[in-house]
Amino acid sequence: MIFQTLKRIPFWQKVLAGFAFGIMAGVALGESAVMLKPLGDLFISAIKMLVAPLVFCAIVVSITSLGSQANLKRLSFKTLGLFMLTGTAASFIGLAIGSSFDMGGSIELATTEVRDRDIPGFAQVLLNMIPVNPFASLAEGKVLQIIVFAALVGIAINAVGEKAAPLKNTISAGAEVMFELTRMVLKLTPIGVFGLMAWVVGEYGLSTLLPLGKFIIAIYVAALIHIIFVYGGLIKFVAKLSPIQFFRKAMPAQLVAFSTASSFGTLPASTKCTESMGVSKRYSAFVLPLGATMNMDGCGGIYPAIAAIFIAQIYGIPLEISDYMLIAVTATVASVGTAGVPGSAMVMLTVTLGVVGLPLEGIAFIAAIDRVIDMIRTATNVTGDMMTAVVVGKSEGQFDETQFNSNEKVIEQTA
Numbered sequence: 001m002i003f004q005t006l007k008r009i010p011f012w013q014k015v016l017a018g019f020a021f022g023i024m025a026g027v028a029l030g031e032s033a034v035m036l037k038p039l040g041d042l043f044i045s046a047i048k049m050l051v052a053p054l055v056f057c058a059i060v061v062s063i064t065s066l067g068s069q070a071n072l073k074r075l076s077f078k079t080l081g082l083f084m085l086t087g088t089a090a091s092f093i094g095l096a097i098g099s100s101f102d103m104g105g106s107i108e109l110a111t112t113e114v115r116d117r118d119i120p121g122f123a124q125v126l127l128n129m130i131p132v133n134p135f136a137s138l139a140e141g142k143v144l145q146i147i148v149f150a151a152l153v154g155i156a157i158n159a160v161g162e163k164a165a166p167l168k169n170t171i172s173a174g175a176e177v178m179f180e181l182t183r184m185v186l187k188l189t190p191i192g193v194f195g196l197m198a199w200v201v202g203e204y205g206l207s208t209l210l211p212l213g214k215f216i217i218a219i220y221v222a223a224l225i226h227i228i229f230v231y232g233g234l235i236k237f238v239a240k241l242s243p244i245q246f247f248r249k250a251m252p253a254q255l256v257a258f259s260t261a262s263s264f265g266t267l268p269a270s271t272k273c274t275e276s277m278g279v280s281k282r283y284s285a286f287v288l289p290l291g292a293t294m295n296m297d298g299c300g301g302i303y304p305a306i307a308a309i310f311i312a313q314i315y316g317i318p319l320e321i322s323d324y325m326l327i328a329v330t331a332t333v334a335s336v337g338t339a340g341v342p343g344s345a346m347v348m349l350t351v352t353l354g355v356v357g358l359p360l361e362g363i364a365f366i367a368a369i370d371r372v373i374d375m376i377r378t379a380t381n382v383t384g385d386m387m388t389a390v391v392v393g394k395s396e397g398q399f400d401e402t403q404f405n406s407n408e409k410v411i412e413q414t415a
Contacts, residue, residue, distance in 0.1 A: 014189075014190040015189055015190050015193055015252050015255045015256065016251075016255060017190060018189070018190035018191065018192075018193040018194035018197070019193050019194070019197055019255055019258075019259060021194055022036075022193060022194040022195065022196065022197025022198040022201070022259075023197050023198075023201050025194070025197075025198040025201075025202075026197060026198040026199065026200065026201025026202040026203075027201055027202075029198065029202050030202050031202055031203065032202065033198040033199055033201065033202025033203070034199055034202060034203065036194070036195045036198040036199055036202075037195055037196070037198075037199040038195065039191055039192060039194060039195025039196075040192050040193075040194075040195035040196030040199060040259075040260075041195070042188070042191075042192065042195075043188050043189065043191065043192020043193075043195070043196070043260075044192065044196075044260060044262070044265055046185045046188060047185060047260070047262070047264075047265040047267075047268065048141065048264075048265070049185075050178065050181060050182055050185060050267075050268060051141060051264050051265075051267065052138045052139075052141050052146055053138075053174070053178055054175075054178045054179075054182060054267065054268070055146050055147060055150065055267070055289045056138065056146050056149070056150045057150075057171055057172075057174045057175035057178050058175055058178070058285035058286075058289065059146075059147055059150035059151055059154060059285065059286065059289060060150045060153050060154040060157070060171045060175075061154075061171060061172050061175045061282065061285060062154070062282045062283065062285040062286035063150075063151060063154025063155060063157075063158065063286065064154050064157050064158055064168050064171075064172075074396070075283070075286070075392065075396055075398075078392045078395065078396070079286075079287055079290065079291075079388060079392050080294070082234075082388050082391060082392060083291070083294055083295045083384075083388065086226075086230055086231070086234075086295070086297050086301075086384055086387075086388075087295070087296070087297055087300060087301045088301075088328070089226065089230050089297075089301075090222075090226050090230070090297035090298070090300075090301025090302045090305075090380075091301040091302070091304075091305050091327070091328040091329075092305075092328055093222050093225055093226050093230070093301075093302060094222050094301060094302040094303070094304070094305030094306045095305045095306075095309070095324050095327065095328055096222075097218050097221055097222040097225070097306060098218060098222075098305055098306035098308075098309035098310065099309060099324075101214055101215075101217070101218045102214070102313070103214040103215045103218055103306075103309070103310045103313055103314075128145070129145060129148050130145070130148060131145035131146075131148065131149050134146075134149045137149065147289055147290060147293060153171075175285075182268040182271070185268065186268055186269060186272070189252075189256060189269065192259070192260070193255065193256065193259040193260075196259045196260060197259055200371060200372065200375075203371075212366075212369050215306070215307075215310050215366075215369075216369060216372060216373060218306050218310075219302065219303060219306055219373050219376060219377070220376050222302045222306060223298055223302055223376045223377065223379070223380045224376075226297060226298075226301075226302060226380060227379075227380055227383050228243075231243075231383055231384060231387040232246070232247070234387055234391050235387060235390060235391065238391050239390055239391045239394045239395075241390065241394070241401070241404060242405070245404065245405060246277065246386075246387070246390060246404075249273055249276050249277050249404075250273055250277075250383055250386050252269055252272070252273055253266055253269040253270040253272075253273040253382055253383075253386065254379050254382060254383055256269040256270075256382075257269075257270075257375075257378045257379045257381070257382040257383075258375045258376065258378065258379040259375070260378070261371065261374040261375050261377075261378045262378060263291075263292040263296075263378055263381050263382055263385070264292050266292075266378070266382050267288055267289065267292055270288055270382050270385060270386055271284055271285070271288055273386060274288065274386050274389045274390070274393075276403070277386070277389075277390055277403065277404050278390075278393075278399050278400035278401060278402070278403030278404040279389045279390060279393040279398060279399055279400075280393065280398040280399065280400075282398070283389065283392075283393050283396070283398035284389050284393075287385065287388055287389045287392065287393075288385050288386075288389060291381075291384065291385030291388060291389075292381070292382075292385060295381060295384050295385055295388065296381055297380055297381060297384050298376065298377030298378060298379070298380030298381045298384075299374075299377050299378075299381060302377070302380065303349065303373065303377050304327065304330070304349050304352035305327050305328065305352075307349050307352075307366055308327050308349070308352050308353060308356060308358055309327075310366070311353065311358050311359065311363075311366070312358055315358070315359055317358060317359075319356075323356050326355055326356055327352055327355075327356055330352050330355045330356075349363060349366070390404070
């Protein structure tokens, strides 16, 4: 009877319950909540197990299903164009919010030795996209290289035609197997969210976060403004759909993203959410892995802009208009190629600080609360991926509006 009752509870409610109970457990147990962290680690490990084969199969099937090369080019240009548009908006929102907050206050930052980071140039970033050994890339989980290789395989299958049908069918069958395995792993989501939230709250606590409260608030305010007004506005005025319905159906993936702080780790959940919104499987399988790599509004747009201003404030370094523009451009462009895994935004911040000439030592101070900030950054990134899937999908006939407007239980089949 108990299991039947639990089965009838919508999936998003189970995730939300895990989220709430995790916070309460973290508050109640304090530092002892670290004993619950293995529950979250188990969930993340299971998700990581899926990523490489799921992305490869999904991208190949997506490209072979999209049809003509003209359709693929048009979809790619629209998708990347929307990524750049929202990335630019994110960086300007970050600058506006960061400039309006006196985040430094009385903080005096001591000089800290920071390990040098190897930041590749633009040419090296392009070279790093091409896998020297595709099998090694799959084994090591280098998602950007997997995406490039899978895209090339899909294009080649389309070019070969009938002779490549056996390979196409094999990869298609593999994709179906991975989708089923994904549904199985997603059943662990409420438990994983519970363990992760309990650990985060118990580890950091309110007292630890208090000195950096204004910085954290600025990040969260900017992210929420971007999600509600930029993403919601595009859904309302470009796609001409209900933003409320979009956010309702996006909530399960947003909660997973907020808890795991991993865009790639949220891929299974965001895929199911976009399917519930009516986006076709073949387009969602193309845009979501691409977005998890390239659409980093939170990590590459909002965060570097606000963090750069924060570090300038606590060091007493004045910023000129040219500095603000340089931050905006760097933050937008640098988001391309950022890996959608926890902690990658630190590298993006290093790039931005280096370009503007701000002290890299400030990163050591921010790193102490990076996990708390990474949660809202990732939720922003994932929401942007799903918004792009809906907006571009609708414009290209890869969208079912009746499905979007339906009030069926989101991702109920995974519960």
